[in-house]
Amino acid sequence: MSLDAMDWVWTKSASKGTSRLVLLVIADKCPSPDATAYAGTAMLVQRTNASRTAVKEAVDKLIASGELAVVEGARGPRGETVYRLPRAVGHTRGMSDEPGFERAGFRPGTDSDPGQVPAPRGTDSGPAGGQIPTPGGTDSGPQNARNTRERKEQQQPRASAPVASGVTEALRPLAAALDAAGVGVRWSLGLGEQRDIWRLVQRHGAAALVELAAHRTAPGDAPKPARYWLRVWGDLDRAPVAASPGSNVVPFRPTTAPVSHTDTLAAGLALLEQEGLA
Known part of the structure; x- marks a missing residue:
C-alpha cells in the first residue's frame, strides 16, 4: 500500500514544500489499505531534513487541509502518533486523471519504457520438444546450419531505433532534441518525475527546455542526471515578468x-x- 499512498501524494495531493515531504514520509510507512502509519516527530525531522518547528507546522497544515488525520487512541510501539491519509484510501498507482497522460506514452503501474522491445521468446523446437525439420532431413552440414540461422533471424523481432534507456514514449522527442543539441542526460526517473517533465513540456514547449539546457551546457560537459534538469526547467514556472508600461x-x-x-x-x-x- 505504501507505493499507492506515495503515488497519491505525487499525483493528487495539493501539499507543497515541507508539508509534501512530511506527507511522503508518512505515506512511505503505510503498510495496509487503510493508509495508516505511525510516525514520531524525531523520525520526520530526520527523514525530511527539516527543523522540528517546520515539521510540526507542516503536520498542522496537513491536518487542517484534510489530507492527514490523527487516529485517536492509537499509538506506535514507542508511543508515536498514528496518522491516516484519508484521501489515499482506495487509490491505485497509475490511475491519473490528467487528460492525455496515458495517451502520451505513460502506462499505469510501471516506470519502465513502454517502447522497449521485449526479449525474443521461443526456440526452434516444435511440439513436444521435437526439433523443427530442416531441408535435407538433418540439422548437420553447412547448408542446414545456414538455413537454421536465417530462420532464427526471421523469427526475431526487428530492433527499434536506439532510444535513451528509461525514457517513456512521451519524452522521447525531448530526449532526441536534447541529444541533437549536445546536452547529455542520464535518464533515471520515476513515474511522478517523468510526469512533471511532461507537464513542463506541455506548458512551455520542448524547444524552451532544450534552449535552457543548451545554455547551461558547455562543450565537453559530462551528462547530468535528469533530476538536475528537472530542477533547472522548474525555473521556467518562476520566470521574471517584464514591468508593464508606466509601472x-x-x-x-x-x-x-x-x-x-x-x-x-x-x-x-x-x-x-x-x-x-x-
Missing part, C-alpha cells in the same frame, strides 16, 4: 546574467528621473 517596479534580471549593485542603483535612479522624482 514604477524595476523587474529582476535573469539569474544567468549577474547584476552588480551599481547596475541596480543606476536602474533605480533612471526610473526616478523618468517619474520626475529625482
